[in-house]
Amino acid sequence: MNAAFDLLALSLYFLISVLTPISLYGMGLIFGERKPTKEKNMPFECGQVPIGKAHTRVTVHYYPYALIYGVFAAFAILMLVSAPYLAEFELKTIQFGLIGLPLIVIIVLSIVLMIAAISLKNVRLWRS
Amino acid sequence: MIPILSFSEIIELILKVLIFPGLAFPLLFAMIVIWFERKFLARIMLRIGPLHVGPLNRTGLFQPIADFLKLIQKEIIVPDNAYKILYNAAPIIASIVASMSVAFIPYAPKPDGGYWMIYYTPWSLLVILAIFTARPFIMVGAGWASNSKYCTLGAIRAALQLLAYEVPIALSLVSIVIMSRTFDLAKIVEAQSSIWFIILQPIGFIVILIAMMAELSRRPFDIPLAEQEVVFGWPTEYTGTQFALVMVSEYFDLCAVTSLITVLFLGGWSGPAIPILNDVSPILSGVFWFLLKMAILTVIIIMGRGIYPRLRIDQLLDAGWTLLIPLAIIQIIITLFTAQWWIPLLGGV
Numbered sequence: 001m002n003a004a005f006d007l008l009a010l011s012l013y014f015l016i017s018v019l020t021p022i023s024l025y026g027m028g029l030i031f032g033e034r035k036p037t038k039e040k041n042m043p044f045e046c047g048q049v050p051i052g053k054a055h056t057r058v059t060v061h062y063y064p065y066a067l068i069y070g071v072f073a074a075f076a077i078l079m080l081v082s083a084p085y086l087a088e089f090e091l092k093t094i095q096f097g098l099i100g101l102p103l104i105v106i107i108v109l110s111i112v113l114m115i116a117a118i119s120l121k122n123v124r125l126w127r128s
Numbered sequence: 129m130i131p132i133l134s135f136s137e138i139i140e141l142i143l144k145v146l147i148f149p150g151l152a153f154p155l156l157f158a159m160i161v162i163w164f165e166r167k168f169l170a171r172i173m174l175r176i177g178p179l180h181v182g183p184l185n186r187t188g189l190f191q192p193i194a195d196f197l198k199l200i201q202k203e204i205i206v207p208d209n210a211y212k213i214l215y216n217a218a219p220i221i222a223s224i225v226a227s228m229s230v231a232f233i234p235y236a237p238k239p240d241g242g243y244w245m246i247y248y249t250p251w252s253l254l255v256i257l258a259i260f261t262a263r264p265f266i267m268v269g270a271g272w273a274s275n276s277k278y279c280t281l282g283a284i285r286a287a288l289q290l291l292a293y294e295v296p297i298a299l300s301l302v303s304i305v306i307m308s309r310t311f312d313l314a315k316i317v318e319a320q321s322s323i324w325f326i327i328l329q330p331i332g333f334i335v336i337l338i339a340m341m342a343e344l345s346r347r348p349f350d351i352p353l354a355e356q357e358v359v360f361g362w363p364t365e366y367t368g369t370q371f372a373l374v375m376v377s378e379y380f381d382l383c384a385v386t387s388l389i390t391v392l393f394l395g396g397w398s399g400p401a402i403p404i405l406n407d408v409s410p411i412l413s414g415v416f417w418f419l420l421k422m423a424i425l426t427v428i429i430i431m432g433r434g435i436y437p438r439l440r441i442d443q444l445l446d447a448g449w450t451l452l453i454p455l456a457i458i459q460i461i462i463t464l465f466t467a468q469w470w471i472p473l474l475g476g477v
Contacts, residue, residue: 002242002248004244005133005137005141006247006248007247008141009141009144009145009177009246009247010231010246010247011233011247012141012145012183012332013144013145013150013151013247014228016145016146016150017151017152017224017227018222018224019221020151020227021219021220021223021224021373022220024200024209024369024372024373025216025220025369025370025373026201026228027200027369027370028199028200028204028369028370028372030464031200031201032200032201032202032204032368032369033201033202033203034203034204035203036205038208040205041206041207041208042203042207043129043207043209043274043275043276043365044207044209044276044359044364044365045276045277045278046359047330050276050277053278054143054209054274054275054276054277054279054280055272055275055280056280058283058285059167065184065288065291065292065445065449066291068449069291069292069295071369072295072453073294073295073298076295076298076299076302077298078252079298079299079302079460080298080301080302082279083302083303083305083306084305084306084309084310084311084468085309085466086306086464087306087307087309087464087471095394106464107461107464110457110460110461111161111332111457111461113453113457114453114454114457114458117450117453117457118450118454120446120449121449
């Protein structure tokens with residue numbers, strides 16, 4: 001019953017949060033003027049007529065960031081998934097007087113990635 | 129098969145969906161914060177700010193309503209070479225996504241043991257993280273669909289910034305989850321009934337506050353929207369109600385972010401019970417403390433716009449990767465080594 005009640009509340013809230021922006025957009029269409037001209041519908045470039053394509057490219061400077069984002073996203077997911085068990089694991093290892101191997105792996109991995117993140121700036125400067 | 133609801137349940141449903149965490153609360157929050165931001169920034173810059181509209185003399189309290197009514201009457205301009213469907217859909221999707229994250233945040237405990245939230249799930253932290261991760265795609269989509277140079281530049285900047293600052297957020301959430309051993313936001317609040325996590329994890333709090341300011345594109349990090357460089361960034365081409373929707377979704381995000389930081393670090397609804405509010409309903413006392421903490425965080429986030437200059441994009445990326453991520457990892461290592469002492473002191477888990 002409680003879960004069904006929550007689901008009802010969520011679906012009602014989703015319905016309302018979909019309908020509100022759509023009705024606002026509709027109000028804008030109804031109450032707003034519509035007098036399109038050629039100049040008005042140009043892309044906004046401070047009054048100049050646009051030259052060339054709008055979809056420009058990013059400089060290659062930022063490519064290392066895109067590469068290393070994958071590594072760090074994977075690391076963050078690994079940490080998030082294992083986080084609820086890490087503290088219990090640590091409590092158990094102290095109880096038995098042992099040092100857990102997964103804990104060491106995670107700490108070493110964190111330190112390596114920390115050094116990698118700090119040296120990222122030097123890599124970018126060296127490339128350019 | 130529709131379950132039959134009792135009268136009190138129908139009242140609760142209406143209150144939840146329409147008034148408090150539901151529709152009215154983010155809208156009112158957005159309006160009050162827009163007014164407060166303009167007035168507060170004006171006072172920082174020794175200006176007067178909004179003045180004439182509204183009931184009280186010289187406050188301009190109804191200025192956001194007047195602005196909204198004016199924006200509704202404006203023409204919705206769609207550029208000729210824009211990709212029409214995506215261009216028109218992007219503001220609507222942005223505000224839907226922004227308003228959905230409020231549904232998963234617990235705002236107060238109920239006397240019968242439940243929580244005052246729209247949808248209770250034990251994975252609420254992951255759900256909210258997923259909703260925040262969806263935002264850069266909307267920005268890039270809108271900027272690309274506008275087919276204008278400023279929009280494209282703004283979208284690229286937004287993508288770089290939001291990707292760089294998602295990792296520190298996820299990493300500082302890790303140290304919270306290590307401490308509380310759950311992904312359930314309500315249980316995380318209950319774990320802080322004796323000590324707030326801001327005292328146990330100050331580094332994590334600073335990291336998540338700065339990273340969330342970057343996620344929201346607030347002033348020291350407002351590179352995607354920088355007025356002097358790329359006119360208004362990815363929403364440059366939007367006018368009228370579409371522009372209003374973009375702005376409102378930004379403030380919905382602010383509401384969700386301050387709620388989330390309150391839940392994670394400031395102990396959520398925990399605080400001494402207030403007798404006057406408790407007589408009306410036991411929920412109201414928790415809601416009062418929650419809103420007070422949210423207000424303090426909002427003031428801190430807004431203040432950045434008045435006192436800091438804007439960073440360059442390379443400074444911003446370097447700050448994210450070489451400062452915030454190492455700090456978050458240091459917080460994780462400290463938490464791993466000290467959790468054994470703190471976990472017995474935490475309540476509720």
